[in-house]
Amino acid sequence: MTCLQTKVWTVDKTGEIYSSYPQITQAAAFLQQDELVAFPTETVYGLGANAMSDNAVKKIYEAKGRPSDNPLIVHIATMEQLNKIATNISPLAYQLMEAFWPGPLTLILQKKQGISEIVTAGLDTVAVRMPDHPVALELIKVSQLPLAAPSANLSGRPSPTTALHVEQDLMGKIAGIIDGGPTGVGIESTVLDCTSDVPMILRPGGITKEQLEQLIGNVQMDAALTETKVAPKSPGMKYTHYAPKAPLTIIEGSPQFIQQLINEQKQRGKRVGVLTTEEHANMYEADYVVVCGSRGDLESVAHHLYDSLREFDKTNVEIIYSESFPVTGIGQAVMNRLMKAAGHQLITEK
Ligand code: TXA
Ligand code: MG
Numbered sequence: 001m002t003c004l005q006t007k008v009w010t011v012d013k014t015g016e017i018y019s020s021y022p023q024i025t026q027a028a029a030f031l032q033q034d035e036l037v038a039f040p041t042e043t044v045y046g047l048g049a050n051a052m053s054d055n056a057v058k059k060i061y062e063a064k065g066r067p068s069d070n071p072l073i074v075h076i077a078t079m080e081q082l083n084k085i086a087t088n089i090s091p092l093a094y095q096l097m098e099a100f101w102p103g104p105l106t107l108i109l110q111k112k113q114g115i116s117e118i119v120t121a122g123l124d125t126v127a128v129r130m131p132d133h134p135v136a137l138e139l140i141k142v143s144q145l146p147l148a149a150p151s152a153n154l155s156g157r158p159s160p161t162t163a164l165h166v167e168q169d170l171m172g173k174i175a176g177i178i179d180g181g182p183t184g185v186g187i188e189s190t191v192l193d194c195t196s197d198v199p200m201i202l203r204p205g206g207i208t209k210e211q212l213e214q215l216i217g218n219v220q221m222d223a224a225l226t227e228t229k230v231a232p233k234s235p236g237m238k239y240t241h242y243a244p245k246a247p248l249t250i251i252e253g254s255p256q257f258i259q260q261l262i263n264e265q266k267q268r269g270k271r272v273g274v275l276t277t278e279e280h281a282n283m284y285e286a287d288y289v290v291v292c293g294s295r296g297d298l299e300s301v302a303h304h305l306y307d308s309l310r311e312f313d314k315t316n317v318e319i320i321y322s323e324s325f326p327v328t329g330i331g332q333a334v335m336n337r338l339m340k341a342a343g344h345q346l347i348t349e350k
Contacts, residue, residue: 005172008176017134027143028142029143034050036049037177040178041075042104042132042133045159051145054116057119060149070236071236072150073128074126074147075146086110096212105207106128127191129189159187186307187333192219200233202222205333242337252347257349270318276291287317290311325338
């Protein structure tokens with residue numbers, strides 16, 4: 001792959017974002033020339049390309065090392081853009097958009113012709129969302145392009161929640177990065193299939209099952225989310241993901257039990273890391289302790305999760321243990337990502 005000079009722009013999103021900002025107009029011009037630009041969203045940083053151009057979208061798979069059977073989410077800023085990429089949209093899907101867009105909900109809809117086949121990996125459906133981030137929305141509006149954008153990490157690595165994470169993975173491989181500060185939610189959007197009679201969650205994320213059910217009633221969960229032997233309906237969900245370099249195991253048990261496991265490893269001469277929360281942080285003696293938010297506030301755990309996983313890669317730990325979390329609300333997405341990062345290695349205290 002050719003080595004590019006990656007341009008990094010900084011935008012202060014605490015103030016108003018104007019479409020005339022040179023950071024936005026330059027980044028938009030790159031996108032119109034089929035180049036890749038990473039940008040902040042409210043969930044994680046995305047790696048954007050013109051969703052209508054095969055040439056541009058191909059570059060996403062190359063830069064990330066992403067398997068080509070894993071389709072991308074198309075990011076839009078207006079409802080006019082929606083009508084160019086999806087068709088046969090149900091009243092229920094419109095109801096969801098009305099309630100949760102812009103926001104961390106991706107809808108799987110019937111695809112319209114014209115969208116790059118590479119975006120949808122040959123499927124007849126397309127994943128669409130309207131991100132709730134002023135920089136993302138301005139970039140889409142100024143470029144006048146729907147943007148295909150996966151998380152802006154190398155395939156298999158934790159998703160990026162800061163521009164620095166994007167730089168760590170993609171510097172020299174993409175045309176530009178807009179640094180808009182750390183993202184908010186910290187975990188990707190919920191992927192909801194709206195082509196079935198009862199909508200089905202294919203990937204838990206920023207909008208919880210409870211929030212969806214409050215609005216539209218019964219929502220199914222893809223069986224593959226709870227049963228490891230079932231093939232997932234969302235192609236991307238079958239890949240190991242988000243993994244730190246040292247093997248990670250999730251522990252369902254007390255801090256005392258986790259400490260016992262740490263001690264056993266230390267006796268074998270291993271350097272051990274532990275992923276914990278504010279409540280339990282000073283209860284461990286390990287080589288490296290990473291505090292990932294507060295378990296009293298699962299949203300803070302989601303917000304810090306990927307950065308915490310990346311933290312371990314800066315250390316020389318050889319094994320990582322993580323506390324587990326209740327699977328309610330955003331906890332469902334947190335445990336889904338943790339279990340994937342751990343390759344489903346779980347130890348339960350008897
Ligand atoms: O929050 C997010 O969703 C972030 C930000 C950047 O928007 N994006 C993101 O994209 O997480 P990515 O590519 O890392 O994950 C997209 C997921 C994958 O699991 C993929 O398989 C699934 O969406 N997906 C895309 N199109 C699909 C389709 N037509 N049918 C089923 N699943 C689909
Ligand atoms: Mg991803």
